[in-house]
Amino acid sequence: MKRREFLGLLGGAALVGPQAAAQTAGRIYHLGTIQPAVPLAEGSPFGKILVKALADRGYVLGQNLTFDSRGAMGDIAKLPSLLTELKARNVDVLVGVGYASARVAKETGIPTVIAWGVGDPVETKLIESLAHPAGNLTGISDVASELTTKRLQLLREISPKLQKVAMLWNKDDLGMTLRYQASAKVAQDTGITVQALGVREPADFNEALSLMNADPPDAILMVADALTVLNRKRIFEFAAAKRLPAIYEYDFLVRDGGLMSYGPDLTESLERTAALVDRIFKGAIPAELPVEQPIVFELIINLKTAKALGLMIPPSLLQRADQVIE
Numbered sequence: 001m002k003r004r005e006f007l008g009l010l011g012g013a014a015l016v017g018p019q020a021a022a023q024t025a026g027r028i029y030h031l032g033t034i035q036p037a038v039p040l041a042e043g044s045p046f047g048k049i050l051v052k053a054l055a056d057r058g059y060v061l062g063q064n065l066t067f068d069s070r071g072a073m074g075d076i077a078k079l080p081s082l083l084t085e086l087k088a089r090n091v092d093v094l095v096g097v098g099y100a101s102a103r104v105a106k107e108t109g110i111p112t113v114i115a116w117g118v119g120d121p122v123e124t125k126l127i128e129s130l131a132h133p134a135g136n137l138t139g140i141s142d143v144a145s146e147l148t149t150k151r152l153q154l155l156r157e158i159s160p161k162l163q164k165v166a167m168l169w170n171k172d173d174l175g176m177t178l179r180y181q182a183s184a185k186v187a188q189d190t191g192i193t194v195q196a197l198g199v200r201e202p203a204d205f206n207e208a209l210s211l212m213n214a215d216p217p218d219a220i221l222m223v224a225d226a227l228t229v230l231n232r233k234r235i236f237e238f239a240a241a242k243r244l245p246a247i248y249e250y251d252f253l254v255r256d257g258g259l260m261s262y263g264p265d266l267t268e269s270l271e272r273t274a275a276l277v278d279r280i281f282k283g284a285i286p287a288e289l290p291v292e293q294p295i296v297f298e299l300i301i302n303l304k305t306a307k308a309l310g311l312m313i314p315p316s317l318l319q320r321a322d323q324v325i326e
Helices: 045-055 076-088 099-108 144-158 174-189 204-214 226-230 232-242 251-255 266-281 303-309 315-320
Strands: 029-035 065-071 093-097 112-116 137-139 164-170 193-199 219-222 246-248 260-264 296-302 323-325
Touching (some): 029 076, 029 099, 045 065, 065 076, 076 099, 093 099, 093 266, 099 112, 099 174, 112 266, 137 266, 144 174, 144 219, 144 246, 144 296, 164 226, 204 232, 219 232, 226 232, 251 260, 251 296, 260 266, 296 303, 296 315, 303 323
Parallel strands (some): 029 065, 029 093, 093 112, 164 193, 219 246, 296 323
């Protein structure tokens, strides 16, 4: 099943189709990508989406576009050196994922479009305002409070007696810490107790899992960044062993074995990212490109995982899902 739900309006530049104006004759456009986790390479699932969206706008690999990708594989201390490499490659624009990438990219001065995962860029002081970034960053922002309300509602549909939610997040990532805080406030305002499980490195997951084992929550909400995503299998396995419902922020975590996700459609976010890259290639500066907010959200349910957990997904919830993985 597939359905797109539009919530809110574009915070700035509208999503556009292929550009009418021709690319500058003979010019080669250089794009770099940076991730705290695995590289957003041209052959990766998300890299392919970005490359296609750029091709639709006239930028074709091997003709007038080059594509350099770097990923820190969870070690954000490597980001400065990786960005130095990209700067030496004379990239015209960077596409980044996550707050850590954005923070370091800001220091390079290279025009940068953040595709997702940056959190609230105003609260983290990456930009001055959504309408007027006033620096070298633009891209897609976050709507954590609104999404948490929906995610908790979805968990309650599966588990009506929900009283306590374990929330995992990376304490060393300011963007994700603020996202956790916004999520925790929403939960507490609705009478749900939050079991706060902040982690800083892979070894910290041992303690987080031990705490949940000693004081079991009714459900899990994982705030996604490089650290939690790279250790997602441990959360999947714990939820399976304890038969706990868990909800995630992005659909790829459900395709990989998680139970359920509600969050921005990353394909749509990457298409809008490509539209912003196109505008910068054509001479726009990030400071004048308003930071946008997600407008397309999807509910994905992994029915195979639900069956393994012994959970009954209400038929009304399955009917509302954008995709059910069987």
